[in-house]
Amino acid sequence: MILRALLAAFHKDLRLLLRDPVGLVFLTLAPMIVITVAGFSLASLYGAAPRGEESYRLPVVDEDGGPVGRAVRDRLRHEPAVAAEFVASRREAIEMLERREAGVALVIPADASGALAEGTRSTLLLLTDPVKYLEVANVRVLVEELRHALEEEGRRQAALKVAAARETGEAARREFTRVVEQARHETEALRARLEGARAQFEERKRTARERAEGSLRVLAAEHRRQVAERLARELAPVRSFLATLADRRQAFEDWFAALRKVAGQRAGDIPEPPAPPLVPAELTELASADPEVLVVRLLGPVEGQALPELADFDLPRIALPSPIELPAVPEAPPLGMSGSLDIDEQSATGAPRRLNTFDQNVPGFSVTFLLLGMLLGVSLALLDERDWGTLERLRSAPAPLSVLLVAKLGSRIVVGMVQMLLLFAVGRAAFGISLGPEPWSLALPTLGIVFAGTTFGLVVAGLARSRESVLPLGSIAIVTMAAVGGCWWPIDLEPPWMRTAALAFPTTWAMTAYNDLMIRRQGFAAALRPTAVLLAHGALYLAIGLWLFVRREGRDG
Amino acid sequence: MAAPVTLYAAVDGSIVVDRLEKRYGRRQALEAVTFSVHAGEIVGLLGPNGAGKSTTLSILACALRADGGRVEVAGHPLPAQAGAARRALGYVPQREALYPPLSARENLRFFGRMVGLDGASIRGAIERALSLAALETRAEEPIAAFSVGMRRRLKLACGILHRPPVVLLDEPTVGVDPQSREYIFEAITALAAEGAAVLYSTHYMEEAERLCGRVVLLDEGKIVASGAPGTLVSDLGRAPVLKLHTLRALPEDWLSLLPSARVRGRSGLEYEIEVDAAADLPSVLLAAERAGVEIRDLRLRRANLADVFFALTGRALRDDPAGEA
Numbered sequence: 001m002i003l004r005a006l007l008a009a010f011h012k013d014l015r016l017l018l019r020d021p022v023g024l025v026f027l028t029l030a031p032m033i034v035i036t037v038a039g040f041s042l043a044s045l046y047g048a049a050p051r052g053e054e055s056y057r058l059p060v061v062d063e064d065g066g067p068v069g070r071a072v073r074d075r076l077r078h079e080p081a082v083a084a085e086f087v088a089s090r091r092e093a094i095e096m097l098e099r100r101e102a103g104v105a106l107v108i109p110a111d112a113s114g115a116l117a118e119g120t121r122s123t124l125l126l127l128t129d130p131v132k133y134l135e136v137a138n139v140r141v142l143v144e145e146l147r148h149a150l151e152e153e154g155r156r157q158a159a160l161k162v163a164a165a166r167e168t169g170e171a172a173r174r175e176f177t178r179v180v181e182q183a184r185h186e187t188e189a190l191r192a193r194l195e196g197a198r199a200q201f202e203e204r205k206r207t208a209r210e211r212a213e214g215s216l217r218v219l220a221a222e223h224r225r226q227v228a229e230r231l232a233r234e235l236a237p238v239r240s241f242l243a244t245l246a247d248r249r250q251a252f253e254d255w256f257a258a259l260r261k262v263a264g265q266r267a268g269d270i271p272e273p274p275a276p277p278l279v280p281a282e283l284t285e286l287a288s289a290d291p292e293v294l295v296v297r298l299l300g301p302v303e304g305q306a307l308p309e310l311a312d313f314d315l316p317r318i319a320l321p322s323p324i325e326l327p328a329v330p331e332a333p334p335l336g337m338s339g340s341l342d343i344d345e346q347s348a349t350g351a352p353r354r355l356n357t358f359d360q361n362v363p364g365f366s367v368t369f370l371l372l373g374m375l376l377g378v379s380l381a382l383l384d385e386r387d388w389g390t391l392e393r394l395r396s397a398p399a400p401l402s403v404l405l406v407a408k409l410g411s412r413i414v415v416g417m418v419q420m421l422l423l424f425a426v427g428r429a430a431f432g433i434s435l436g437p438e439p440w441s442l443a444l445p446t447l448g449i450v451f452a453g454t455t456f457g458l459v460v461a462g463l464a465r466s467r468e469s470v471l472p473l474g475s476i477a478i479v480t481m482a483a484v485g486g487c488w489w490p491i492d493l494e495p496p497w498m499r500t501a502a503l504a505f506p507t508t509w510a511m512t513a514y515n516d517l518m519i520r521r522q523g524f525a526a527a528l529r530p531t532a533v534l535l536a537h538g539a540l541y542l543a544i545g546l547w548l549f550v551r552r553e554g555r556d557g
Numbered sequence: 558m559a560a561p562v563t564l565y566a567a568v569d570g571s572i573v574v575d576r577l578e579k580r581y582g583r584r585q586a587l588e589a590v591t592f593s594v595h596a597g598e599i600v601g602l603l604g605p606n607g608a609g610k611s612t613t614l615s616i617l618a619c620a621l622r623a624d625g626g627r628v629e630v631a632g633h634p635l636p637a638q639a640g641a642a643r644r645a646l647g648y649v650p651q652r653e654a655l656y657p658p659l660s661a662r663e664n665l666r667f668f669g670r671m672v673g674l675d676g677a678s679i680r681g682a683i684e685r686a687l688s689l690a691a692l693e694t695r696a697e698e699p700i701a702a703f704s705v706g707m708r709r710r711l712k713l714a715c716g717i718l719h720r721p722p723v724v725l726l727d728e729p730t731v732g733v734d735p736q737s738r739e740y741i742f743e744a745i746t747a748l749a750a751e752g753a754a755v756l757y758s759t760h761y762m763e764e765a766e767r768l769c770g771r772v773v774l775l776d777e778g779k780i781v782a783s784g785a786p787g788t789l790v791s792d793l794g795r796a797p798v799l800k801l802h803t804l805r806a807l808p809e810d811w812l813s814l815l816p817s818a819r820v821r822g823r824s825g826l827e828y829e830i831e832v833d834a835a836a837d838l839p840s841v842l843l844a845a846e847r848a849g850v851e852i853r854d855l856r857l858r859r860a861n862l863a864d865v866f867f868a869l870t871g872r873a874l875r876d877d878p879a880g881e882a
Contacts, residue, residue, distance in 0.1 A: 008670035012656065012663075019658035019699065389652025393716070396618035396648040396725075397671040398640060 005399030009407030016381070017415055023377070027419045031369035032426055038361050038488070056135050058082040059093035059105040066113030071150055072106070081142060093127060103132030104139040116154040194318060201315055216308065224299060228291035231298075239287040242279060249276065355519060359434050362427035363514035364487035366420055367507055371453045371478045374416050378457025379470045381408060382549070402546055409454045409542070416450035417443075436517035441524030445513035448534025452506035455541035462548025486511040506537040571596050571631055571723050571754030572617060578625030579612055579778075586612045587778045590626070594754040596722065599745065601765035601786070602758040603862060604775030605874055610758045611651065613775070614727050617756065618648040631723050631754075644673060647721035647753075649713050651728040657701035661692045661711050664700060668715040686714035689744050706737025713741055717748060724748055724755045730764060742768060760874055762862040766790075774866055781869045786862055793868055795860035799830045799841055802854035811848040815840050826853075835859075 017023065060076065062069035076084035084106075087093050093105035107125035115122030124147055128136045252273070260267035286294070296302075382405075385391040394404055424442065427433040435442060460477065464470040482488060484498060485507025491499055502508040513530035516522045572594035579587040587609045594600045602610050615621035616628055619639040628635040631645035655664050665686050669679040687693045690710035700708055713729055726745065730738045745768060749755050759765055765772050766786040774782040774789075782789055799818075803826045812818050817833040818841050830841055838857065845852055863874040 004673070004675060005671050008667055012659070012667045015663060016656060016658050388656065389650050389654035390656060392615075392620065392650045392652065393648060393654035393668070394671060395620035396643055396646055397668075398643040398673060399671055 002399055002403055005397070006403050006407050006410075009399075009404045010411050013381070013408045013411035014414065017377075017411065023373075027369065027373045027415070028422050028426075031365050031423055032430075034369070035358065035361050035365045035423070035427065036430075038365060055080060056082045056104070056139060057096070057102040058084045058139060059087045059096045059102055060084050061087055061090050061093050061105065061107040063090075063110040064108045064112040065110075068112040068116060068150055069108050071153065072108055072146060075146055075149065079142060082139060090127070097127060097129050100129070103129045103135035104143075106139075106143060116150065119158065198315060205313075217302075221302070224292075224295045224302070227299065228295045231291040231294050235287050235291070238283065242284060242287045245276075245279060252276075356431070356433060358427055358431035359519050360490060360515070362423065362431065362433050363518065364482070364489075364511060366423040366427075367449055367453075367485075367510050367514075368478065368482040368487050369423075370416055370420060370450060371456075371482065371507070372474075373419060374412055374450065374453035375457040375460055375478055376470065376474045377415075378409065378412055378454055379461035379464060379474060380467060381412075382458070382461040383464075383467055383470060401550060405458065405546060405549065409458065412454045412457070413447075413450050416454060417446060420446045420450065434518045434521065436523075437521055438517070438524050441517055441527050442514070444524065444527040444531040445510045445517075445534060448513075448531040448538065449506055449510035451538035452510075452534050452541060455538045455545055456506070458545025458549060459541050462545050462552060465552075481505040481507045484508070486515075506534050509533045509537070572600075572756055573627065573629040574613065574617070575627040576625065577613065577616065577623055577628060579609075579616065579621070580624050585778055587616075587623075590775070590778070590780055592773045592780065592783060594723075594756050596752050596754050597749050598771070599749045599755040599757055599769045601769035601772035602756055602775065603760060603762070603765055603772050603866070603874065605760065605866075605872065607777070608775040609778040610775055611727060612778075614648075614650075614725050614756070614758055617725055618646060618650075619643050642723075645722050647717045647719065647724040649716035649724070649726045649729050651731065651758075653708055653712055655700055655708060655712055655715065658699055660697045661687065661690070661700055661703075662696040664711060665715055665718060669718050672719045672721075674719055682718050682720075686718050689717075689740075690714040691740055704734070704737075706733040706740075709733045710737050710740050710744075713744055717744070717753075720751070720753075722753055724753050725758075726755065727758045728760070729757075730759070730761065762874070765862060772862060774862070774869070776866070776870045776872070782865060789862060789865045790860050793860050793865050795864055795868075796831050796833055797835055797838075797860070798858045799832060799838055800856040800858060801828045801830065801841075801845065801852055802826060803828070803845065804851045804853050807845060807850050808848050811844055811850075812841070815844055818844075 058076070060072065062072070073084070073086065076082060085096075087096070087105075090105075090107055093102075093107065096102045097105055105127040107127065109122055109125060112122045112124070124143060126136075126140065126143060130136065256273055260270060263270050289297075382391070385394075391401075391404075395401055424433070424435065428435060456477070457474075460470060460474050464473050484494070484502045485491070485505040486494075486502065487507050491502060491508065491511065494502070509530040513527040513534075516526035516530075517524075520526070572592075574593065575591050577587050577590040579585075590609065590613060592600065602613060604610050612621065616623050616635070617630055619630075619635060619642055622636055630642035633639075633642040633645065635642055656667070659667070662683060665683045666679060669682055674682055684693075687696050690707070690713070692707060692711060692714075695703070695707070700711060703711070709729060709732070713726075716726075717724055724745075729745075730741055733741065742764075745755060745757065757765070757769055769786060771784060772782075772786050772789065773780055798821065806826060807828065812820060812830070815837070817837045819831050820828055821831045822829040832838060832841060835857075842852065842855070866872075866874040
């Protein structure tokens with residue numbers, strides 16, 4: 001029963017909304033008009049129109065006429081924020097400023113290219129109209145980027161030359177090292193060859209000596225043999241005589257002994273025979289000696305026989321060069337120009353550095369008009385119900401009043417979601433807004449702000465007793481929440497205390513989520529916390545609104 | 558004289574209001590209000606603005622809580638069984654209570670679903686209601702284009718779409734044309750004939766006298782009289798009054814020969830003549846003719862519930878007497 005009542009009330013409220021074409025147009029067309037106007041009006045706030053439809057005229061005087069001038073021309077041609085117009089003279093540029101056709105003019109001085117090439121200073125000149133502060137500031141930033149880029153290019157070129165020179169020197173050093181190393185190797189080889197030759201000579205000399213000594217020894221042995229043979233031959237008669245002598249002596253002694261024996265008793269009387277001459281022992285020894293021994297005795301032992309001294313000779317001493325020890329050739333130190341402290345701007349989230357103004361304005365003004373539609377729509381619709389008397393009648397219906405309110409809020413939420421979907425779709429098609437890496441995640445903060453805005457409408461309806469009080473009360477609430485919450489301009493333009501105070505508003509959380517998703521290009525996780533806060537806001541408003549509304553309707557009945 | 562105030566020690570019926578009390582801050586809106594409405598009965602709730610009629614109806618419609626007393630709707634005590642009571646109720650508030658951007662059929666469908674009708678039952682109920690309100694040919698048009706009378710008929714049709722046993726009507730004919738009023742009267746009479754208990758709040762005396770078997774006169778939150786309209790009026794005992802508008806002044810003694818008639822007041826060429834009985838009226842007209850004065854306009858005014866109320870409270874029942882004709 002309650003569910004049927006809820007659905008019936010939901011359909012009824014949708015029908016009521018659809019029967020109000022002006023209101024529907026208000027929900028979609030009006031915000032698109034405001035978004036368009038605000039987007040183009042505030043484009044310069046962010047530096048440029050998103051698609052370069054509108055850009056600052058920038059007179060450029062190229063007194064240099066060199067590479068710097070050409071580089072400036074090339075770079076400005078691709079810069080959407082300015083429309084560079086090259087003029088002939090400073091006078092012509094100043095006249096454009098005086099006619100207020102431009103707020104800034106850029107002069108490239110005559111020495112710019114030379115100074116840059118020589119590493120000396122040169123100064124780009126900005127002629128400005130101080131009244132056009134924002135234009136001056138934006139162009140100043142652009143020129144600063146341009147100057148930085150030119151310097152960087154000059155440094156890059158110089159660094160390339162230094163690197164080439166260093167590479168050449170390094171190649172020469174490597175060749176020198178190679179040649180010296182080769183010489184060292186060849187010297188070492190020569191030294192080795194010399195030492196080899198000397199060793200070979202010594203070996204040959206030793207072999208020759210040994211061979212000569214061998215020959216001498218053979219000759220000496222032959223000589224000994226011949227001497228021994230000669231001795232044996234020469235001593236043979238002696239030896240024979242001595243043998244005969246010995247035999248005769250023995251025979252004599254035997255005869256004599258026999259004589260004595262014959263002499264019997266008288267043997268004593270026999271006188272001693274005359275002693276034969278004694279053979280010198282040396283002769284006996286000589287005759288009986290081995291010829292070899294005699295050879296040794298005569299010539300000495302073989303071992304002690306001195307060979308004739310061979311003539312010795314030697315190679316002349318050649319002083320070999322000492323091994324070459326090359327001192328280490330130091331590598332060339334890295335050469336380069338003194339670096340400058342550069343600033344490189346990178347988006348921390350991968351978002352482009354140039355902001356599409358509509359990335360801020362489409363969600364901002366969509367939220368504003370969403371609040372207008374939801375907050376005023378809900379409160380005025382409830383006032384309509386009171387004025388028409390339908391609320392009074394429905395209070396006697398079986399379904400609780402809260403069901404009717406929830407159905408009304410539900411239908412508004414559906415309309416709000418569709419409204420936001422349309423506005424984002426138009427924003428994408430017409431202004432190329434970013435939908436972030438996960439477009440579906442935009443539904444999270446959208447649901448949150450639609451819920452919060454709708455339920456806040458119930459609070460307003462509970463507080464305001466008439467249309468005359470709804471409009472100022474709702475308008476004040478919407479304007480405050482939208483402006484302070486960053487719907488109309490980046491919240492970072494506000495002072496810190498106001499940004500802190502803005503956390504109390506649902507718009508702040510919605511814009512935080514939209515900026516994170518659309519501009520900072522973060523994923524859906526970035527939208528979870530803001531969405532949770534928005535839903536909490538909505539739940540709080542719902543509780544307060546129901547309490548206020550039911551309490552007042554009960555009392556007023 | 559008016560009938561004495563009847564306070565029921567115990568009441569029964571489809572609608573039971575017993576010693577009902579309601580305060581708005583320090584103001585006592587209802588004080589010991591007691592009446593009942595039985596099935597098939599049409600009871601008129603009469604009183605000037607601020608008398609407590611709407612408060613009583615709001616309490617009966619479960620839109621407001623009483624501070625004291627006993628209230629039952631179709632046997633369901635309030636507020637304990639408000640849900641069941643709501644399902645038995647058909648409430649037709651004083652205001653239009655319709656959605657102007659929606660068509661008659663869409664309004665009927667919505668209110669039908671809100672009282673639990675569905676499917677074939679709601680389709681049949683819608684057709685019956687369109688027929689009752691004589692809006693069959695305009696069923697698909699947004700009712701913003703309807704006349705007041707058409708919207709009042711549709712409002713009634715929305716309230717009784719589900720044929721409730723208890724019907725609360727709060728000034729249902731305010732601002733409607735005679736034709737629409739007749740439609741509404743027929744519908745209400747038919748409801749009662751089908752057995753519904755109808756509580757009809759109005760300050761149109763002739764409507765109450767025509768439709769209601771009984772009336773309850775409220776003043777400053779209290780019942781000052783209740784009963785059948787005819788009884789209350791007759792108990793007042795007031796003679797009819799003839800209002801004459803003449804082309805020139807009547808002579809001072811023009812009624813001297815007619816003792817049953819007396820001039821009660823005069824304003825310029827307008828005379829209020831009180832007569833003892835309606836049968837004396839021709840004699841009054843004849844007397845004026847005999848005086849040679851031509852009558853431009855004449856109206857007869859009998860005593861009614863407003864007179865009863867005036868007699869009881871000293872105050873008019875309506876802020877705008879012109880509407881009482």
